Amino acid sequence: MNQLSTLARASLAGALVLLAGAYALMGGWAFAGAVIAIGALWAFGMRRRAMALVSVGLAGLTLLAAFGLAQGLPAAPVLLAGVLALAAWDMARLLHRLGSVEHIENRDLLIRQHLTQLAGVCGAGLLIALAASVIRLNLSFAAVFALGLAALWALSRLSHSRFPES
8 A cells, every 4th residue: 555655646746747847837937836835735635634635636736737728838748747636636535445444355456456447547538638639620519519418328328237227
């Protein structure tokens, strides 16, 4: 579990360096400072096992990343910072959950499987986000609405197939 904690802290540090660095390189020193302050709050929350502070940290970094993209920060480091922050949050939650249980069979296997799934989700999410930042499509409102309805229908079918009603 010590390695998981180290990995969570490293992910948070990477997210902070990337996002604060992107703001600093563009002259947004106040925003870089806000990133560091949120990171300090997050680290304090991790140390005290206060998941509310960790979640507030994730929300703050996500808002600062979105604002940075809107202000013209380069997409690659900002998106990578967001993915690293989300991974750090996920690992902090896993640590919190594992710490609240006395005994778990195959704890190391559980952690390894979780990290493997997390790496896959983060990698796929980052690739999709980077592709979305490069590819531009012009769709009408009707096309977007139809795609949204199709996605809702697909999610509905998925939820019924995985969790059948009694």
